[in-house]
Amino acid sequence: MMSVAVSLIVGMLMGAGLAVSQMMDPSKVLDFLDFAGNWDPTLATVMAGAILAAFPGFAFARKRQASLFGNRFQIPSRRDIDRDLIAGAAMFGIGWGLVGFCPGPALAAIGLGLWQVHAFVAAMMAGMLLYRLFPLK
Amino acid sequence: MENFTPVTGFVGGLMIGGAATLFVALNGRVAGISGILGGLLEPRSGEWLWRGAFVLGIVVGPWLVALAGGHVPDVRFDDSWPVIVIAGLLVGYGTRLGNGCTSGHGVCGLSRGSPRSVVATAVFFSVAVATTYLMRHVAGS
Numbered sequence: 361m362m363s364v365a366v367s368l369i370v371g372m373l374m375g376a377g378l379a380v381s382q383m384m385d386p387s388k389v390l391d392f393l394d395f396a397g398n399w400d401p402t403l404a405t406v407m408a409g410a411i412l413a414a415f416p417g418f419a420f421a422r423k424r425q426a427s428l429f430g431n432r433f434q435i436p437s438r439r440d441i442d443r444d445l446i447a448g449a450a451m452f453g454i455g456w457g458l459v460g461f462c463p464g465p466a467l468a469a470i471g472l473g474l475w476q477v478h479a480f481v482a483a484m485m486a487g488m489l490l491y492r493l494f495p496l497k
Numbered sequence: 498m499e500n501f502t503p504v505t506g507f508v509g510g511l512m513i514g515g516a517a518t519l520f521v522a523l524n525g526r527v528a529g530i531s532g533i534l535g536g537l538l539e540p541r542s543g544e545w546l547w548r549g550a551f552v553l554g555i556v557v558g559p560w561l562v563a564l565a566g567g568h569v570p571d572v573r574f575d576d577s578w579p580v581i582v583i584a585g586l587l588v589g590y591g592t593r594l595g596n597g598c599t600s601g602h603g604v605c606g607l608s609r610g611s612p613r614s615v616v617a618t619a620v621f622f623s624v625a626v627a628t629t630y631l632m633r634h635v636a637g638s
Contacts, residue, residue, distance in 0.1 A: 363523070363547055364546050364547045364550045366523045366524050367547040367548070367550040367551040367554065368551065368553060368554045369554065370516045370517075370519050370520045370524075370551065370554065371550065371551040371556075373515065373558065374516045374528065374530075374555055376559065376562045376567075377510065377558070378513065378558065379559035379569045379570065380508055380567060381505060381509020381510055381513070382505065382506070384559060384569075385570040385572050385573065386572065387573045387574075387575075388500070388570065390629055391500060393622075393625050393626050393629040394626075394629045394630065394633055396634055397634070398498075398500070399498065400500040400501055401498070402500070402501055402502050402503065405503045405507045405510060406510035406513070407510060408507065408510060409509070410513040410514035410517070411510075411514060411604060412511070412514060413510070413511045413512075413514025414513075414514035414515075414604050414605055414608040415514075415518075415608045417518030417520070417522050417608075418518075418521060418605070418609035420518075420521070421521050421525070426525065427522060427523055427524055427525030428523050429525070431524055433525040434525055434526050434527070435527055436527070436611065439611070441612065444594050444595065444596075445595050445617055446616070446617075447591075447595070448591045448593070448594030448596065449591065449595040449602070449621040449624070450591070450620055450621070451587045451595070452595055453591075453620060453621035453624025453625040453628065454587050454625075455583070455584040455585065455586070455587030455591060456588060456599075456628075457626065457627065457628025457632065458587070458628055459580065459581055460629075461584065461585075461588065462530075462592075462599045462600075463530040463534055463588065463592060463598050463600070464513075464555060464598070464599065466585075467530065467534075467556055468555050469559075469572050470556045471556055471557070472559075474572060474574070476574040476576065476581055477572065479578060480581050480584065480585040480588075481585070483581065483583075483585025484585040484586070484589035485534070485538070487588060487589020487590035488538055488590070488593050489538055489589075490589070491535075491589070491590045491593035491594055492535075492538055492593070495594070
């Protein structure tokens with residue numbers, strides 16, 4: 361039960377961070393991706409802060425056998441670069457560049473009540489379901 | 498560059514990364530949003546509750562910022578519905594096929610030095626930059 365409460369609080373902190381950093385606004389994300397336009401470097405400062413603050417958690421995980429709640433660490437150990445990784449990242453990149461939404465910001469924006477956000481999230485879930493039914497092999 | 502907001506960007510980034518540190522230190526997991534969301538479609542006993550709680554947290558996070566007197570950005574779109582639906586499908590399918598998105602590969606993967614995440618992040622950033630260029634400067638007005 362504690363780990364469910366932690367999940368809720370961690371999700372809240374992420375959603376709040378996406379609002380504070382303004383990354384839940386897809387036009388701000390696109391202004392970063394658009395080097396040929398009126399470039400807005402903000403996303404780079406968000407990534408810098410996020411990577412810096414995530415570092416201690418993974419450094420801790422490397423030194424320990426289990427998490428503070430005694431859970432076995434479930435951190436991917438694969439190191440191979442395969443076709444699925446490249447193809448999946450490329451598909452995601454096209455979708456991200458089309459609209460400026462990745463999964464976190466799309467969820468964070470649900471409460472704004474815009475049909476575009478709801479349509480994007482529904483299509484994203486449908487895409488995940490399609491992968492489950494027809495994984496590219 | 499008049500839209501550049503480095504301070505709130507960095508602070509928001511620290512919150513996102515701090516959340517990832519809490520998640521791995523306490524629950525032992527990677528805070529990868531596409532993976533957590535995708536897992537909701539593969540119901541295993543005992544996994545629904547924490548995944549649902551995480552997603553709910555992200556949805557209410559911006560409300561908490563508003564309640565605390567912070568600024569929640571306006572969200573603006575110029576896209577027609579077919580573009581939005583195609584983008585959503587690609588993001589959903591692609592993040593499952595490639596095992597991650599901006600949070601799992603970009604934030605968590607880079608901070609733990611995963612070679613797969615370095616490659617994935619380089620690919621999705623460069624493809625997104627090329628797509629944005631085509632949309633805004635070739636196909637668009």
